[in-house]
Amino acid sequence: MIEVSNLTKRYAGHTAIENLSFGVKRGEIVGFLGPNGAGKSTTMRILACYQPATSGTAKVAGFDVFTQSWEVRKRIGYMPEHNPLYIDMRVREYLKFRARLKGLSWRRSRHRVDVVLEQCGLTGVSKKIIGHLSMGYRQRVGLADALVHEPELIILDEPTLGLDPNQIRQVRQLIKSLGGAHTVLISTHILPEVEMTCNQVLIIHEGRILASDAPTNLQNRLTRQGLITAEIAAPLPELKRRLEALDDVEQVAIAPSDQNYFHCTLTSRSQTDLRLAIYSLVQQEGWQLRELSRSRPTLEDVFVHITRPEKLEEGY
Amino acid sequence: MAATLALIRRELSTYFSSFTGYITISLVLFLVGLSFTDLLLRLNQGEPTDVPVTEMFYQSWYFWLILLLASPVVTMRTFAAEKALGTFETLVTAPISDLQLVLAKFFSSLVFHLVLWLPLILCVGVVRHFANDRSSFDVGMVASTYLGVLLLGCLYMSIGCFASSLTRSQIVASMISFALGMAMFLLGFKTAYAPQKTDRMDGFFSHISMVEHMQDFVRGVVDSRQVFFYLSVTVFFLFLTHKVVESRRWR
Known part of the structure; x- marks a missing residue:
């Protein structure tokens, strides 16, 4: 047209x-x-x-x-x-x-x-x-x-x-x-x-x-930087060890949440969705899971990422 | 053609749906009224006269005052207001040609100009009614006077449209058209004050003297050279206006 x-x-x-x-x-x-x-x-x-x-x-x-x-x-x-x-x-x-x-x-x-x-x-x-x-x-x-x-x-x-x-x-x-x-x-x-x-x-x-x-493709470009958030009730050392052992995991951060839950944030190395792996891990171990989500970058993130002037980028 | 008519209709409706239109009409009416009382006073000064009523009206000079003052006011809106309001953009991106636009603007202001002069017929009619003399209202004389009004209107409206197309400010537009119109008017006086009319230059100025042209029209004399003069200058100014409107698309 x-x-x-x-x-x-x-x-x-x-x-x-x-x-x-x-x-x-x-x-x-x-x-x-x-x-x-x-x-x-x-x-x-x-x-x-x-x-x-x-x-x-x-x-x-x-x-x-x-x-x-x-x-x-x-x-x-x-x-x-x-x-x-x-x-x-x-x-x-x-x-x-x-x-x-x-x-x-x-x-x-x-x-x-x-x-x-x-x-x-x-x-x-x-x-x-x-x-x-x-x-x-x-x-x-x-x-x-x-x-x-x-x-x-x-x-x-x-x-x-x-x-x-x-x-x-x-x-x-x-x-x-x-x-x-x-x-x-x-x-x-x-x-x-x-x-x-x-x-x-x-x-x-x-x-x-x-x-x-x-719009969705643009978001996917940044999905690599997307975060997986999970709240799991499990013994801490075991949880840390098993999460780090998952395929494609780049970083794991664990912080105590309320009751005996731990707030875990993971970043993946590639495009693969870690959520399935986490779910089956929890099921396998008999732990409890109350939140599992992937935060997708908004178009706003894409936009800021693309249009940010070089000078500012250095400053941040 | 339908689009041009729609444009003319919309232009005329802005004159008659806004205060500016009615203010212009009433001010012109006031000046025509003043010149009419002036005319009546002179008619009552004893001596009978064989000068036509239209010529007596013209001799009071109110004619030029009205023409020179009213025409910038009538035309200042045409393009300048569209540009200031931003509607110029929606107007020229519609499928109409620039020529259509210019002609529509010109004709609608010309129609309004003619409406402004309608009360003059009434004045002449009043004189005829009380003078008990049929010859005081000669149809041919009134027709040729209005032909003059029409031709001068063509000229002054085209000058006004041109001035308005140059700017986005209505005030600037009216000043430009007033200056141009005044200059055209004053050119005619160069012959009046010349000692002798042998010079070729004086012949030229006499030829374009609008005061003399109009003098002929109010006496009932229609000269094709004058008609041609007004029409050609009008076409020239409309051509310039068209070029200015079109210049937006030049690269």
Whole structure:
């Protein structure tokens, strides 16, 4: 759906993005993740045909964003950062105007406006003036605008900016429901958002793509550093000896817990899951086990790991 | 085409759904009213006259005051407000061409400009009603006066759209268009104060003197050269506006 190759955008004096290449398949929900100023908005603006790239090409649905921008613009629904709207218009009037602008016929625009009002939960406020709406509702108006002409690709720049947790959940739900029928590209610097909604993550930092994978795969990259936690009631020396004797165990730390339980933390040398081995050990010895878990690294850990500047890394 | 009409409709609705539109209308109405009382005073000064009512109105100079003051206010919003609000981004990423956008902005401000001048017909009508003289309201004369208003409107609206496309601040936009409009207006006076009109330069300035053009229009004289002059300068400024809007996509 999207093919970007060697995309570079330079402003006077600094490079916003450099040699960006990535691809997005049809029907995917892709999260564009990066700290502020990483080049997310610039990339999205180029894809939405708002500004040209300095060099490189980007194609949406097979059409070049620079030379065939008309075809591209017909196929995308774009919501810019900060969601600009005409605050003097009424919700329904605005969506109707946008639908007509995007080339929908009079009858079709009426139908589509009804559909997106329903879809975005705006039916109750359709006659209100946009300037009088709360942030959450305005964001939904922006979303409704992006959806109104049933675009193949939906580009949302920070769709949950400035919303409260409840509203964020609703917007997320909405975005999730768009997957499959539409391709969605959202940018954000909120990690749980990507973890929950996207099936593909692009991590961008200082104008370069640092990682591109499914969220779970990205987490697996760090799983080696994942910890196994177990609480076992057993004689201490025996426990220590037997745990250290397990295959692939790198480190074992044992601390007394309450009653006669011991809190054990283990790290493994390879990708193997130690939990099974621990369980069968406990069963074999007739010990008691009350907790056994593996802490998986969150996407946040991955993100910090990948985007941390070198200088800081030394400092820690 | 449907998209252009939707744009024009939305533009016009902002004039009529906001205070700025009505404030502009009422201020212009106030100035037209002032010039009308001025006109009535002069009509009542004893001597009967054969000068057309439209020309008498024009002689009071309120016409230029209104045109020069109102046109920057009417057009300052067009592009500058979109840029300041950020809606310019959603607008140009919709599948409409830059030319469509420029034309829609231009025509909607032109329509509003014409609405501003509607009260003038009423004034002429009042004079006709009380003068008991059919010749004081000559349809051809009023039509040619409005042709002048339309042509000058084209010119000043295109200047205003151009100024507005240059900046994101409405104040800056109105200052630029006021300066450009004022300069165009004052160029015409170079001939009026010249000692003799033999010089080729003076011929040129007389040709572009909008004061003289309008003088013809209010007398009912329509000269195709003048029509061509206004239309071509309008097209020139719209062309510049189009280039400015398009420049975003240059690389």
